Amino acid sequence: MFKHYYFDPRGSRLAYREKNMPEIVVYAVEGRSDEQKAKLMKKLTEAVVESFDVDAERVVVSIVETKAVNKSRGGVPFSELNKKP
Numbered sequence: 260m261f262k263h264y265y266f267d268p269r270g271s272r273l274a275y276r277e278k279n280m281p282e283i284v285v286y287a288v289e290g291r292s293d294e295q296k297a298k299l300m301k302k303l304t305e306a307v308v309e310s311f312d313v314d315a316e317r318v319v320v321s322i323v324e325t326k327a328v329n330k331s332r333g334g335v336p337f338s339e340l341n342k343k344p
Contacts, residue, residue, distance in 0.1 A: 281307050282319040288337050289324035296322050 283303050300320040307318045327338035 279313055280317050280319065281311055281313060282321070283307065285320070285322045287322060287324055288327050288330055290327075 285299065285303075300322070303320050304315050304318045307313065308315050327341075328336050330337045332340065
């Protein structure tokens with residue numbers, strides 16, 4: 260099987276991913292429960308299995324959470340967007 264090499268930011272080494280190993284990264288503001296995140300990861304995995312015809316064990320899903328103060332829309336931090344005047 261073809262292997263794709265990439266730089267692993269967690270260390271100074273090259274790692275590889277096999278070609279048929281789809282990976283999904285979700286960026287979200289923190290605050291959702293572990294149960295909500297687990298449900299999302301399961302549903303995304305199921306969608307990839309159905310759409311890409313791969314085994315569930317091959318699908319990687321990561322959720323990258325950001326503090327609301329560190330993420331913005333239109334230049335306004337998310338922490339300020341939900342505040343009422």
